[in-house]
Amino acid sequence: MTASAFRRFGELHLQELVISVVALALILFFTVQSPNFFTGDNAAALASFIAPIAFFALAEVPILILGEIDLSVGEVYVLSPFLVEHLNNAGIPVPFAIVLAMVICAVVGWVNGLITVKLHMPSFITTLGMTFALEGIILISSNGAPANPVGSGTLALVLGGATWAEAYWAIATMAILFVMLRRTSFGLHIVAAGGNAQSARESGIKVDFVKIWCFVLCAFVGGLIGILDGYHIGSIDPSTPGLTFMFYGVAAAVIGGTALTGGRGTMIGAAIGAVVLGILEDGFHVIGVNSFAYDLILGIAILIAMFLNVQIERATVRGAGHGSFARMLSFPLSRRTEGRRTEGRRKESVRR
Amino acid sequence: MTSEAETHGRDDAEDVLRIEDISMSFGAVTALRGVDLHLRRGEILGLVGDNGAGKSTLVKILTGFHRPDSGRVYLDGEEVRLRSVQDARAHGIETVFQDLALVDELSVFHNLFLNREHTGGGWFRFLRNSSMRTAARRLLDEMAVDVPSVDVPVAKLSGGQRQAIAVARAIQQRDIKILLLDEPLAAMGAKETALIIQVIKGLCRNTDISVIVIDHNYAHLFDLCDRINVIQQGRVTLDRDLSEISMEELIELMVQSRRRELSEYLPDTPTTRGGPR
Numbered sequence: 001m002t003a004s005a006f007r008r009f010g011e012l013h014l015q016e017l018v019i020s021v022v023a024l025a026l027i028l029f030f031t032v033q034s035p036n037f038f039t040g041d042n043a044a045a046l047a048s049f050i051a052p053i054a055f056f057a058l059a060e061v062p063i064l065i066l067g068e069i070d071l072s073v074g075e076v077y078v079l080s081p082f083l084v085e086h087l088n089n090a091g092i093p094v095p096f097a098i099v100l101a102m103v104i105c106a107v108v109g110w111v112n113g114l115i116t117v118k119l120h121m122p123s124f125i126t127t128l129g130m131t132f133a134l135e136g137i138i139l140i141s142s143n144g145a146p147a148n149p150v151g152s153g154t155l156a157l158v159l160g161g162a163t164w165a166e167a168y169w170a171i172a173t174m175a176i177l178f179v180m181l182r183r184t185s186f187g188l189h190i191v192a193a194g195g196n197a198q199s200a201r202e203s204g205i206k207v208d209f210v211k212i213w214c215f216v217l218c219a220f221v222g223g224l225i226g227i228l229d230g231y232h233i234g235s236i237d238p239s240t241p242g243l244t245f246m247f248y249g250v251a252a253a254v255i256g257g258t259a260l261t262g263g264r265g266t267m268i269g270a271a272i273g274a275v276v277l278g279i280l281e282d283g284f285h286v287i288g289v290n291s292f293a294y295d296l297i298l299g300i301a302i303l304i305a306m307f308l309n310v311q312i313e314r315a316t317v318r319g320a321g322h323g324s325f326a327r328m329l330s331f332p333l334s335r336r337t338e339g340r341r342t343e344g345r346r347k348e349s350v351r352r
Numbered sequence: 353m354t355s356e357a358e359t360h361g362r363d364d365a366e367d368v369l370r371i372e373d374i375s376m377s378f379g380a381v382t383a384l385r386g387v388d389l390h391l392r393r394g395e396i397l398g399l400v401g402d403n404g405a406g407k408s409t410l411v412k413i414l415t416g417f418h419r420p421d422s423g424r425v426y427l428d429g430e431e432v433r434l435r436s437v438q439d440a441r442a443h444g445i446e447t448v449f450q451d452l453a454l455v456d457e458l459s460v461f462h463n464l465f466l467n468r469e470h471t472g473g474g475w476f477r478f479l480r481n482s483s484m485r486t487a488a489r490r491l492l493d494e495m496a497v498d499v500p501s502v503d504v505p506v507a508k509l510s511g512g513q514r515q516a517i518a519v520a521r522a523i524q525q526r527d528i529k530i531l532l533l534d535e536p537l538a539a540m541g542a543k544e545t546a547l548i549i550q551v552i553k554g555l556c557r558n559t560d561i562s563v564i565v566i567d568h569n570y571a572h573l574f575d576l577c578d579r580i581n582v583i584q585q586g587r588v589t590l591d592r593d594l595s596e597i598s599m600e601e602l603i604e605l606m607v608q609s610r611r612r613e614l615s616e617y618l619p620d621t622p623t624t625r626g627g628p629r
Contacts, residue, residue: 185469185477188458192466195457202453203467203525261456 002296015257016269029163030283037286044061045285048168048232049276052225054170056249057256057270058177059221062214064253065181065194067262068123070215072112073222073249074242075134076105080226082142085150094151098159104221108134109219123215131243133217142238145344149230160228170271173221190214207306248350251302262321277302364589366392368529369414374423375586376409384410385586386430390616391530393555396563398573401583407566410583411532414564416440424597427529444529446522448536453518456507461488463506464521494558495520495551512544514550523561531555533565535570543554549576576600582606585613 015210023185030037056073063070065159083101112130116123149156160166181187192200193207199206230236254260280301284294363615369391375385384406387562391397412418414425415433425433427443434440454463455540461484462469466526471477471485479484488502495515499509515536533552537545553576555561567573573580574594580602582590 028604034558037531134586181480185471185479187470188462189467192455192462195455199455200466205467263455 004321010088013257013266013269016272019269019272019276020237021257022308023272026276026279026283026331029277030287033283033287037283044163044281046278047164049196049282050274051166052229052245052278053252053277054271054274055173055221055321056227056246057274058170058174058249058252058253058267059218059225060246060249060271061258061267062190063123063218063263064250064258064260065190065262066211066214068195068211068214069127069250069260070109070112070123070218071127071243071246072108072130072134073127073218074218074244074246075131075138076108076222076242077226077229078236078238078240078242079108079134079138080105080223081230082114082138082147082238083164083223084227085147086141087141088150094155097150098227101227102220105223105226106216106220109216109222113215116215117208117211122149135185135242138238146235146237148234149227149236151231157232160231161234166228166232169224173224176269176270181267186210186213189348191263192215202238206209231287240279248277249274251306254309255302357427368393368427370426370429371410371414372424372426374410374413374420374425376413376418376420384413385584386588387583387588389422390604391562391564391587391592393560393562396552396556396565397576398580399564399583400568400570400573401564401578405583406586407583408534411447411534411564413488414440414530414532416443416445433589441526444527445532446511446528446530447517447532448515448522449532449534454493454506454514457505459503459505460492460517461485461502461507462487463517464491464502464524466521466525468525491520491524492517495554497551498549506564506597510544512540512547515540515544516550519548519551519555523555530562531561531563533563535566535568537569545572547589552576570599570603583608584609589613 018205027038036042040126056077057239059068059073081099083104084094084097087097087100089142091101108130112123112127135212151159158165160169180189189200189205189210191208192203192205197207249270252273253265256266256271256273258265258270277298280298284297367390371387371389374384374387375382385515387410388458389410399410401407409418413420414434415528416437416439420433427445430621431512432443432512433447434443450505455466458466459490461481461568463486465484469477470487472480485502492499492502495516497513498516499513504580509517519531519533519536522531536552538549540548547573552565554561565573565576577594579591579593581588582605590602590605592605597605
């Protein structure tokens with residue numbers, strides 16, 4: 001597919017570099033707009049905007065690389081603190097209840113993966129069904145009433161209660177998933193299965209196994225951020241819009257250079273994408289944009305970011321580039337004609 | 353018609369693959385009518401024939417994709433049944449499809465070692481990239497395949513380089529006796545063609561691997577193959593060592609057998625009137 005989207009600058013890919021520049025530009029913009037943006041107090045607020053988005057983005061990246069999507073991770077996020085509460089009410093001590101809740105979340109992911117892979121269902125449909133099913137379970141079991149997360153003291157502080165706890169967890173998760181994706185055999189198999197499933201199968205990679213485990217991983221991370229956010233916010237609400245949260249994560253991943261068509265994506269890109277979205281969200285609050293206008297501006301900002309992203313992709317994938325932005329970027333990118341040629345030939349051979 | 357094929361004395365000890373009397377039809381359409389074919393160890397055999405002559409069906413039988421209606425396949429003198437693609441592969445028969453074989457997004461060395469990665473760290477299976485890079489460079493040097501770097505994603509490579517890497521991967525990953533190449537030179541430039549021909553020839557010179565190549569271009573086949581089999585109307589109609597025959601003679605023979613075919617089916621065809629028969 002791509003030729004020069006792979007061009008790397010040290011550990012950074014071109015798209016990660018571009019989106020980093022966007023993040024820096026946004027920081028500059030909000031700092032100029034408001035004296036309250038570049039402050040210690042706001043840094044903590046910023047972190048609590050960025051961390052959840054980053055978690056969702058990190059969880060989705062392997063799934064998106066596989067060319068799949070997990071819509072239900074947002075509801076898993078809503079579910080997990082309620083699971084802890086229910087299990088605790090049933091007499092299980094909080095630490096064990098947390099572990100058990102995480103295991104149940106992983107099982108939800110396993111079911112998603114199993115249905116998708118074994119019944120050959122599009123993951124969009126599988127996880128859409130799972131989203132509503134989980135929402136129903138949450139509403140029934142909680143009676144629709146918000147609650148306080150169970151557990152207190154050090155445990156609660158470590159699991160998101162402390163100001164920076166969530167950010168540390170996010171960074172640790174990113175580091176682990178980065179190593180998994182880039183430095184292990186499993187990560188390589190994810191990219192191979194997403195890039196060319198047939199070839200991966202012919203090499204003996206168990207594509208189904210890889211997919212199922214990515215769904216498990218995604219739901220597990222979703223459960224983790226649910227518990228962390230519960231302690232961080234201090235209350236849990238059954239009507240939290242999980243789907244919206246999940247889409248923030250997908251948006252962050254795509255802004256960071258993950259291809260929705262599969263085969264390409266990075267953890268660092270997803271994290272930087274989350275930083276951009278977090279800065280936008282926090283920045284609008286700080287400079288006092290009308291809360292009604294906020295979603296509108298955020299939506300437009302996401303569209304612009306995605307547009308630039310697609311333009312970069314076109315510039316690098318198909319060689320020619322369609323917009324002025326693409327043409328501007330395309331001059332240092334070499335070997336474009338060859339990329340186009342192999343593209344055409346591959347289509348031909350697929351038809352054959 | 354089979355007289356041409358029979359002019360070749362069979363030396364069974366040398367044959368890695370022997371096919372006897374293979375027939376196959378798809379409903380009313382007969383694709384193969386009693387094909388006999390043999391392949392010597394370390395030999396490059398070219399298959400030519402018109403579209404629909406049965407070349408692809410034959411190759412798909414050897415790949416394990418189709419099961420013939422009748423006939424026998426011998427590998428190293430022992431009769432085998434190729435029930436599935438996995439089965440054929442287990443017997444050491446591998447087909448290289450040019451573009452479907454590689455993952456564009458991955459680097460050359462990751463493609464070469466896909467699912468055979470060098471890893472460390474036990475259960476975690478951390479990639480030992482430097483070790484794979486070195487091995488990949490050595491492998492490609494041995495095969496005289498020139499790539500800018502083993503770190504570039506294969507999407508960046510030319511068609512010829514990709515084909516060469518697909519071949520390198522096939523022989524590096526498995527224990528292969530027979531390599532089937534379906535039009536490996538299609539849509540390649542002169543330089544790329546030269547590269548692939550060199551890679552395949554080097555492969556047969558340095559290893560025990562035997563190769564069957566399907567191609568339409570006689571000039572390519574003369575550069576590449578040791579022997580050539582012509583398939584027409586579901587039969588092998590010509591079997592010649594290329595050292596014994598020039599390209600002009602081959603084409604003349606093909607035209608003659610084509611005329612014979614035509615006269616058999618259409619006795620009044622004008623082409624047969626006053627022909628060399």
